[in-house]
Amino acid sequence: MKKIILKSRYFAIAFSLIVASLCIISCQTEDGTVDAEEAIIEEATSKRAPGIPINPDYRPPNIPNPPMIDEQCVVRLAYLSYSERCPENANVVNYWIGVLRSQGFTGVAVGFINAPGVLQRWDHRYRSFLQRNNITSSDIDKKVYIAYQGLAQREPDVNGGIFWTQILNNRGLGDVVNGIANGPRFQNRLRNISTECTNAANRCVF
Secondary structure (H helix, E strand, C coil): CHHHHHHHHHHHHHHHHHHHHHHHHHHHHHHHHHHHHHHHHHHHCCCCCCCCCCCCCCCCCCCCCCCCHHHHHHHHHHHHHHHCCCCCCHHHHHHHHHHHHHHHHHHHHHHHHHHHHHHHCCCHHHHHHHHHCCCCCCCCCCCHHHHHHHHHHHCHHHHHHHHHHHHEEEEEEEEHHHHHCCCCCHHHHHHHHHHHHHHHHHHHHC
């Protein structure tokens, strides 16, 4: 009888140890799974190429109202940024103000980028950019290049240019303009826009 009781105690102890071991293994496996998932996410984030936004904003950018920027300033800066010159006269300024009122900031930017004179003006620098980076126009479209120059006031980095060319092909030039304009470079430009407007007004008198 005593032997039976002892065996029952040993069995209970052994059973408790087995259950405890299974619990520990289960917890370790769960923690390991979580750690592995976090590692995968971190690795994917770290491998994201520079210049590619994580979550592009395709809405028209928030352009500050006067006294920071007015309609004439928008047109002046569009001429200086895309055409690299001042508007010829008040008539063309009024035309683009009409575009601004009917189509917004995006319409003005798209109109300038698509203008034959603007496309021609940037052609040599665009082709030089392609050659320097050993890429083709199918990798980075000229309109993406001009959008960067007009909005961010710089050439695109290769990864960013390729990304926005894909957006151009899939969503259109308006979303490219809005996406770049909502990026940090143009948003930083907006913080100093009143100074830029003043300089443009002093430079471009009509």
